Amino acid sequence: MKSTSELTDFYYKTLYPDLKRLEEERKRVKSKLTTAFVMIALFSVIIMAALANWADTFHEGLLFVGFVAVAIGTFIYKNTVRDYQTDFKHKIIGPLIAAIDAHLSYRADGMVTQMRFERAGLFRRSIDRYSGNDHVIGQIDGVALEFSDLHAEYQTRDSKGNTHWHTIFQGLFIVAEFNKHFHGTTYVLPDSAEKSFGTLIGQWLQSTTGSHGELIKMDDPEFEKHFVVYASDQIEARYILSPSMMQRLSTIRARSKAELYISFVSEQIYLGISTNRDLFEPSVFKSLLRLEQATEYISYLRLAIGIVEELKLNQKLWSKQ
Amino acid sequence: MTALIIVGVLVLILVLMYNSLVGKKNQVENIFAGIDTQLKKRYDLIPNLVSSVQQYMQHERGILEKVTELRAQAMNPRLSDEKKMALDHEISGMLGSIMVAVENYPELKANENVMHLQQTLHEVEEQIAAARRAYNQSVTDYNNAIEMIPTNFMAQWMRYTRKPVFEISETERKGVDVKALFER
Numbered sequence: 001m002k003s004t005s006e007l008t009d010f011y012y013k014t015l016y017p018d019l020k021r022l023e024e025e026r027k028r029v030k031s032k033l034t035t036a037f038v039m040i041a042l043f044s045v046i047i048m049a050a051l052a053n054w055a056d057t058f059h060e061g062l063l064f065v066g067f068v069a070v071a072i073g074t075f076i077y078k079n080t081v082r083d084y085q086t087d088f089k090h091k092i093i094g095p096l097i098a099a100i101d102a103h104l105s106y107r108a109d110g111m112v113t114q115m116r117f118e119r120a121g122l123f124r125r126s127i128d129r130y131s132g133n134d135h136v137i138g139q140i141d142g143v144a145l146e147f148s149d150l151h152a153e154y155q156t157r158d159s160k161g162n163t164h165w166h167t168i169f170q171g172l173f174i175v176a177e178f179n180k181h182f183h184g185t186t187y188v189l190p191d192s193a194e195k196s197f198g199t200l201i202g203q204w205l206q207s208t209t210g211s212h213g214e215l216i217k218m219d220d221p222e223f224e225k226h227f228v229v230y231a232s233d234q235i236e237a238r239y240i241l242s243p244s245m246m247q248r249l250s251t252i253r254a255r256s257k258a259e260l261y262i263s264f265v266s267e268q269i270y271l272g273i274s275t276n277r278d279l280f281e282p283s284v285f286k287s288l289l290r291l292e293q294a295t296e297y298i299s300y301l302r303l304a305i306g307i308v309e310e311l312k313l314n315q316k317l318w319s320k321q
Numbered sequence: 322m323t324a325l326i327i328v329g330v331l332v333l334i335l336v337l338m339y340n341s342l343v344g345k346k347n348q349v350e351n352i353f354a355g356i357d358t359q360l361k362k363r364y365d366l367i368p369n370l371v372s373s374v375q376q377y378m379q380h381e382r383g384i385l386e387k388v389t390e391l392r393a394q395a396m397n398p399r400l401s402d403e404k405k406m407a408l409d410h411e412i413s414g415m416l417g418s419i420m421v422a423v424e425n426y427p428e429l430k431a432n433e434n435v436m437h438l439q440q441t442l443h444e445v446e447e448q449i450a451a452a453r454r455a456y457n458q459s460v461t462d463y464n465n466a467i468e469m470i471p472t473n474f475m476a477q478w479m480r481y482t483r484k485p486v487f488e489i490s491e492t493e494r495k496g497v498d499v500k501a502l503f504e505r
Binding site: 236237239 | 447
């Protein structure tokens with residue numbers, strides 16, 4: 001796979017004509033949006049001032065005006081940004097993926113299906129709203145791989161009847177074929193209990209709250225510090241999580257700077273990187289030419305596509321070849 | 322009344338301690354049975370391996386005979402756990418040296434049957450390594466319970482004694498990397 005610096009070169013050299021054009025487009029979009037937002041703000045203030053005369057409904061009125069302003073603002077934002085966004089993904093993200101590996105196919109509006117996400121079994125809450133984008137699918141070195149941005153949410157209603165949306169998972173979700181045979185399920189989750197309550201109480205909490213199966217203590221202290229493992233079979237969990245696999249997962253965790261949710265179900269590895277935001281989107285209020293921006297696109301793409309190499313998923317067992 | 326409650330709670334604690342100790346002991350036995358299954362898989366492969374390499378490996382005749390003999394010993398169903406563990410350790414080492422020796426025979430390296438055997442052995446080896454690690458963890462849990470207050474008193478009364486763990490050397494932790502052997 002190409003190195004980060006090679007890809008950064010590709011971003012600034014090969015993609016430069018498109019980047020420059022998109023940067024111009026971005027400035028236009030930005031000024032349009034700024035004008036629109038100022039107008040909305042002005043109108044809101046005027047209407048609120050007018051409402052001040054009806055003192056008894058003033059608070060409800062304020063809330064209503066605020067709500068409408070936000071709704072109109074979002075609508076305008078989405079509409080203004082849409083073409084720019086599509087263009088960006090088509091001209092920048094697509095070629096960037098092709099430069100990393102030409103065998104992958106990319107669909108900006110596709111996503112990992114909800115069925116696959118649920119099959120991973122990482123999150124037990126039922127999903128009320130499911131969305132995603134930037135779907136990449138293909139084979140790397142003979143290993144089937146797909147990933148996309150995902151956002152899964154659930155809904156609650158408070159006593160006043162207002163609905164609230166809560167995130168179950170938001171981030172990059174990767175599915176790849178695993179290189180070993182196994183029959184049960186193994187889950188590797190962020191270790192929140194041990195971190196906040198210490199080893200003794202934390203482990204006790206982990207063993208009592210597991211809905212994912214039996215708590216498995218692993219023999220890698222670094223891994224054990226960041227993750228908690230639940231599995232249906234003690235031996236199988238260790239067969240999957242070999243000492244080198246644990247090290248590699250710790251490395252990925254450190255590199256992604258986000259919590260990892262990993263499961264091994266029906267010969268697949270599912271890996272959720274909980275970034276809590278939508279990746280691979282063009283910036284609107286900051287320049288596209290910033291190095292930070294380029295590095296972010298490149299590093300997440302390399303991380304997702306590099307999973308096959310990093311976890312050595314291409315070293316298949318004899319019986320899997 | 323209060324005395325009754327205190328006695329009740331005490332009995333409950335004792336029952337819980339007793340059950341947790343029995344649970345830990347059974348867990349160790351359970352996982353040892355898991356290792357046993359994997360070891361048997363490996364023992365089944367040995368005669369096959371020996372018969373396919375022996376006509377070429379004249380210099381290693383000694384190792385081949387020894388490994389066959391050890392296998393016969395290990396298949397004895399009345400073996401104690403400690404003895405089994407010791408035999409397994411010895412057999413692992415010997416299989417490792419056979420694998421390395423195969424490198425000196427181009428005919429063997431090219432032989433599909435031998436290659437297949439090596440790969441299968443490698444898979445079993447990884448499963449054995451996983452089972453050993455599981456066993457060691459369950460033994461550690463059991464040994465901790467036996468030595469820590471308050472379960473140690475109960476364990477003493479139940480005549481539970483410490484169990485040994487498998488020694489896992491650094492090379493073994495990595496497993497026999499057959500692929501790397503071929504690529505050398």
